[in-house]
Structure formats: structure tokens, C-alpha cells
Amino acid sequence: MTDTASDPYQLARDAAAAIAEASGAPTHDLALVLGSGWAGAADLMGETIWQADATSIPGFRPPAVAGHVGTLRSIRVEGTGARALVLGARTHFYEGAGVDAVVHGVRTAAAAGARTMVLTNGCGGIDPSWAPGTPVLIRDQINFTGATPLVGANFVDLTDLYTPALRQIARDVDPSLDEGVYMQFSGPSYETPAEVQMAKAVGADLVGMSTALEAIAAREAGLDVLGISLVTNLAAGISEQALSHEEVLEAGRDAGPRISRLLAETVRRLTDATA
Numbered sequence: 001m002t003d004t005a006s007d008p009y010q011l012a013r014d015a016a017a018a019i020a021e022a023s024g025a026p027t028h029d030l031a032l033v034l035g036s037g038w039a040g041a042a043d044l045m046g047e048t049i050w051q052a053d054a055t056s057i058p059g060f061r062p063p064a065v066a067g068h069v070g071t072l073r074s075i076r077v078e079g080t081g082a083r084a085l086v087l088g089a090r091t092h093f094y095e096g097a098g099v100d101a102v103v104h105g106v107r108t109a110a111a112a113g114a115r116t117m118v119l120t121n122g123c124g125g126i127d128p129s130w131a132p133g134t135p136v137l138i139r140d141q142i143n144f145t146g147a148t149p150l151v152g153a154n155f156v157d158l159t160d161l162y163t164p165a166l167r168q169i170a171r172d173v174d175p176s177l178d179e180g181v182y183m184q185f186s187g188p189s190y191e192t193p194a195e196v197q198m199a200k201a202v203g204a205d206l207v208g209m210s211t212a213l214e215a216i217a218a219r220e221a222g223l224d225v226l227g228i229s230l231v232t233n234l235a236a237g238i239s240e241q242a243l244s245h246e247e248v249l250e251a252g253r254d255a256g257p258r259i260s261r262l263l264a265e266t267v268r269r270l271t272d273a274t275a
């Protein structure tokens with residue numbers, strides 16, 4: 001099947017070719033998705049060689065959420081010279097565009113040559129010791145969407161979905177980083193307090209509306225995956241406070257300097273290790 005309209009992998013190859021052409025970089029070494037609160041975090045990584053509105057590249061949809069910036073960037077990583085493809089926004093499952101649209105950025109990164117996918121997000125925290133603004137490394141995940149990007153008898157092994165060696169690099173950069181299990185809900189409502197208690201009972205530490213489907217697609221494509229969540233709010237019922245999108249944006253702004261340094265230094269070290 002080579003028909004772009006019906007083959008999401010071909011659409012990703014078309015997108016990668018368009019990025020190569022527009023950016024002047026025939027391949028990229030790694031890619032990052034910047035989630036809620038992470039928009040400024042790529043600025044310290046290196047020099048932006050190219051940037052464009054994502055909608056100028058095949059298969060990318062305009063962002064649906066305030067605070068998500070739909071920009072694609074090609075960055076030359078400071079110190080290592082590796083090229084990083086930065087996806088400044090994601091398509092969420094709750095937009096109803098289907099799982100292929102959700103994982104298009106990941107498949108495009110793989111088609112562009114990336115070996116490593118860094119997935120970031122803003123999420124709710126279940127551990128009350130994680131104040132809003134705390135970054136947490138994703139150790140494992142629970143895909144609670146009822147969906148998957150995989151089709152057919154494609155039995156992808158997810159035992160070490162979040163590559164242990166990459167987590168170690170992030171912890172070397174920031175030894176105070178905790179790790180947790182991320183549970184992807186469909187959204188777009190936040191959880192009820194009862195759902196948060198269910199998530200806790202099945203082993204989740206973080207609740208959100210992204211990342212898990214993307215991580216599966218990344219692993220299908222053979223990429224190493226690093227996931228970092230920014231706890232922007234305590235999950236519903238964990239604190240007295242009701243949840244608001246403003247709270248989420250504010251926590252991201254306040255955490256900016258710390259997570260920017262964490263991301264930039266982690267990317268520098270992991271491109272040092274793989275270059």
C-alpha cells in the first residue's frame with residue numbers, strides 16, 4: 001500500500017521528506033515532543049536551524065489547546081552537533097482524529113532517522129509529595145485508552161518501553177528525579193476522584209491524556225523512548241483544590257528554568273552517548 005491517504009506510515013515518510021527538504025537536514029538523530037508546560041524547554045538545547053508551522057508539513061493538524069504551540073523545529077544540539085527534531089505540539093486522542101493522527105509525529109520522527117524519542121507531558125500527580133511543577137521520569141505506563149496504534153498480529157514487546165539507560169542518564173543529570181508509572185486516560189475531562197483512586201490501586205503514579213499511545217508507536221518503530229512528566233497539578237481528590245487549565249499553565253511557567261536545564265542537559269548527554 002503506497003496510497004498516502006490510507007497508509008499512515010507513507011504519510012509519515014512524506015512528512016519526513018518534507019522536513020528534510022525544508023530544514024536542510026537529511027536526517028535527525030532524535031526527536032522530542034513538548035507537552036503542557038514544556039514549550040520553553042527546548043530553547044537551551046542549542047541553535048534552532050529551522051522552524052515552521054507544523055501544518056505546513058503533511059499530516060500535522062493545528063493544535064487544539066491553548067498553550068500548545070504547533071511549531072516544528074530542527075535544533076543543532078549544543079556541544080554534540082546532533083540534530084534534534086522538536087515537535088512543539090501534539091494531537092491528542094480526545095480530539096477524535098484517530099490514533100494514527102496522535103502518533104503521526106512519532107512516526108515522522110522515525111522516518112526522519114531518529115533513534116530516540118523524548119516524550120514530555122503535563123499531568124496530574126497521585127503522590128502528594130509531588131508539588132505542582134515537579135518533573136517525574138516515566139518508568140512504565142498503563143494505556144487506559146482502549147486504543148492502540150498497532151494493527152494486526154503485531155506483538156511488540158513493551159517490557160522495557162522506557163529505555164532504562166536513558167532514564168539513568170536523566171537521573172545522572174538530576175539525581176533528585178523520582179520515577180513513576182504514567183496512566184493515559186482518554187480525556188478530555190480530568191478524572192473523578194474515584195478514577196484517581198482506581199489509577200492508584202492499579203499502580204499508577206501519574207495520570208494524563210497523552211504519551212502512552214505515542215510510546216507504543218515509538219517502540220514499534222524501534223526507537224528508544226525517554227518520558228518525562230511535569231506534574232502540573234495534584235490529581236483530582238488528592239488535594240482539596242479543583243483542577244483548572246490556568247493552574248496547569250502556571251505550574252509550567254514556574255517550573256520552566258528547572259525543566260529546561262534538565263531537558264537540555266539530558267539531550268546533550270544522550271546524543272553524546274549515541275552520536
Ligand code: 8IG
Nearest residue numbers: 122123124207208209232248
Ligand atoms: I496538565 O490531572 C494535566 N493533564 N488525565 N489528569 C489528566 N490529564 C491531565 C491532568 C490530570 N493534568
